[in-house]
Amino acid sequence: MTGRFELNRRLSDGYFTDTLHTDVLKGLTGRPKSLPPKWFYDARGSELFEEITKLPEYYPTRAEHSILAVRCDEIASATGARTLVELGSGSSRKTRMLLDALLRHGTLESYAALDVSADALREAGDRLCREYPDLKVTGCVTDLDSDLGLPDDAPGPRLVAFLGGTLGNLDGDARPAFYAALRGELRSGDALLLGADLVKDPAVLVPAYDDAQGVTAEFDKNLLRVLNRELGARFDPDAFEHAAVWNEGEERVEMRLRSRIAQTVELPALEAAAEFEAGEEMLTEIAVKFRRESLTAELARAGFGLSHWWTDEEERFALLLAEP
Numbered sequence: 001m002t003g004r005f006e007l008n009r010r011l012s013d014g015y016f017t018d019t020l021h022t023d024v025l026k027g028l029t030g031r032p033k034s035l036p037p038k039w040f041y042d043a044r045g046s047e048l049f050e051e052i053t054k055l056p057e058y059y060p061t062r063a064e065h066s067i068l069a070v071r072c073d074e075i076a077s078a079t080g081a082r083t084l085v086e087l088g089s090g091s092s093r094k095t096r097m098l099l100d101a102l103l104r105h106g107t108l109e110s111y112a113a114l115d116v117s118a119d120a121l122r123e124a125g126d127r128l129c130r131e132y133p134d135l136k137v138t139g140c141v142t143d144l145d146s147d148l149g150l151p152d153d154a155p156g157p158r159l160v161a162f163l164g165g166t167l168g169n170l171d172g173d174a175r176p177a178f179y180a181a182l183r184g185e186l187r188s189g190d191a192l193l194l195g196a197d198l199v200k201d202p203a204v205l206v207p208a209y210d211d212a213q214g215v216t217a218e219f220d221k222n223l224l225r226v227l228n229r230e231l232g233a234r235f236d237p238d239a240f241e242h243a244a245v246w247n248e249g250e251e252r253v254e255m256r257l258r259s260r261i262a263q264t265v266e267l268p269a270l271e272a273a274a275e276f277e278a279g280e281e282m283l284t285e286i287a288v289k290f291r292r293e294s295l296t297a298e299l300a301r302a303g304f305g306l307s308h309w310w311t312d313e314e315e316r317f318a319l320l321l322a323e324p
């Protein structure tokens, strides 16, 4: 049985256009300026992120990979999952380890990938369908801010994986809302596998988001190209400079695009303009870093009990299993 990859869209065609317009109006026409990181990921942005994961400075992917390599069979036997659901699956690179472990364990029947990028889903989904002909592979274009859209017809128990440290894109207000949405869709027996990057020396953290080759800077500026294409805007990427800053109080890395000059950028699709002072910054991404105690506590407040906490040897990154 060679399954065909099935790509679902839960969100209406207009959804992404509408939210982009709202986000840009709200985020770029006032002060301080900011945009949510989900707009990085067009085809080019997803490609650049893949490149980031291979950079010497960007340790999270390798650290998480090394934990999964050691723990995947333990995860399989602890969960006995028949369905693996992956939130923010991207290229599904780390997914194979989990799929293989669950197949060895003998329980896995289906894999559902959820991501904002239809391009990334299609590519990863087609490949997985060929590599795992007996597995039911589905993809769904969603947005973590709307509804999660876990497949409720998929066989349980379901293991929901949210890897890579993407949790760190959510601030202290957004995380409880996310946990509550997730908790609301999970049933008893289901489990959550969460990857979280840990607080560490800013001398390690900052270069991970501002690499010597400038790939992260390109990734950051790709956001401006997305706005040019989607809104007919005329951002000159060279008129902005990428910066990564450790925010000590919030324990997060902030990526910012800093306007090199005073400039007004027209946003024709919105009949508006973004005005920048020289040196003015717009916040393009937060990457919150976690500590065991506070992360365990916030999960507990959301009704999740921690059953396992694993780290890599250098304790840079944590992978945890929690149960509703």
Ligand code: AVJ
Binding pocket: 052, 060, 164, 165, 166, 168, 169, 208, 209, 216, 219, 285, 286, 287
């Ligand atoms: C995909 C959100 C986990 O925050 O580390 C990497 C994105 N941005 N370098 C992260 C990212 C710049 C990444 N996440």
